[in-house]
Amino acid sequence: LAKTTQPISMDSYEGQEVNITCSHNNIATNDYITWYQQFPSQGPRFIIQGYKTKVTNEVASLFIPADRKSSTLSLPRVSLSDTAVYYCLVSPDNTDKLIFGTGTRLQVFP
Amino acid sequence: ETGVTQTPRHLVMGMTNKKSLKCEQHLGHNAMYWYKQSAKKPLELMFVYNFKEQTENNSVPSRFSPECPNSSHLFLHLHTLQPEDSALYLCASSQVGGVGNQPQHFGDGTRLSIL
Numbered sequence: 001l002a003k004t005t006q007p008i009s010m011d012s013y014e015g016q017e018v019n020i021t022c023s024h025n026n027i028a029t030n031d032y033i034t035w036y037q038q039f040p041s042q043g044p045r046f047i048i049q050g051y052k053t054k055v056t057n058e059v060a061s062l063f064i065p066a067d068r069k070s071s072t073l074s075l076p077r078v079s080l081s082d083t084a085v086y087y088c089l090v091s092p093d094n095t096d097k098l099i100f101g102t103g104t105r106l107q108v109f110p
Numbered sequence: 111e112t113g114v115t116q117t118p119r120h121l122v123m124g125m126t127n128k129k130s131l132k133c134e135q136h137l138g139h140n141a142m143y144w145y146k147q148s149a150k151k152p153l154e155l156m157f158v159y160n161f162k163e164q165t166e167n168n169s170v171p172s173r174f175s176p177e178c179p180n181s182s183h184l185f186l187h188l189h190t191l192q193p194e195d196s197a198l199y200l201c202a203s204s205q206v207g208g209v210g211n212q213p214q215h216f217g218d219g220t221r222l223s224i225l
Contacts, residue, residue, distance in 0.1 A: 031210075032210055032211040034211075034213070041198075041218065041219070041221070042216075042218045042219070043112065043114070043200045043201075043202065043216025043217050043218050043219055044153070044200075044214075044216050045112070045216070046213035046214070046215070049211065049213070051211075091210045092210050093209065093210040093211045094208070094209070094210060095208065095210050096141060096143075096158065096204060096207050096208055096209060096210060096212075096214070097155055097158070097166065098153075098155065098214060099152075099155075100152040100153040100154075101152055102152055103152075
């Protein structure tokens with residue numbers, strides 16, 4: 001399974017756009033990129049998933065360049081409630097074994 | 111509300127006790143999972159069940175015994191645990207097991223403390 005690398009932590013202020021980049025240099029052809037969010041004492045929550053180019057939903061956008069060796073989760077106009085750990089996962093379409101890394105701890109300040 | 115309910119939310123037990131964690135999903139999913147999240151460590155997959163059949167045991171010690179009586183319920187039976195087993199135990203479900211490009215829905219976990 002492809003290994004991912006993302007920043008350990010990031011700080012932001014309310015109202016700003018936050019971009020969290022994840023590197024996955026050995027991503028395979030049948031791998032999907034998925035992002036989860038986790039608040040303290042809660043389970044992870046699915047945010048967004050993509051294979052290539054750009055995906056957008058009501059919560060976030062996911063940008064994937066043509067070589068797919070990285071991806072960027074974009075959170076528009078963050079609020080204090082977006083303070084959480086964000087996980088980038090890369091997994092093939094023929095397995096449900098999710099491999100979580102240490103994630104990126106996002107702290108949003110007023 | 112995630113559609114996945116775990117009970118109890120907190121559990122304190124001695125090393126010689128026997129207890130069980132319960133997970134119930136109301137999403138009509140067919141695959142269920144147990145994960146362990148220790149302090150300062152990534153989530154670790156423990157077990158996978160697909161249509162009530164166990165399809166994955168990620169080298170979990172035998173003091174953890176899963177049970178899946180139907181696609182909506184999943185149990186984790188605990189006995190003779192060690193202090194290092196103290197962690198947040200998370201249950202998740204997905205539509206069908208063995209498929210990667212589908213979200214897993216997590217419960218909020220059981221915080222287990224071993225005395």
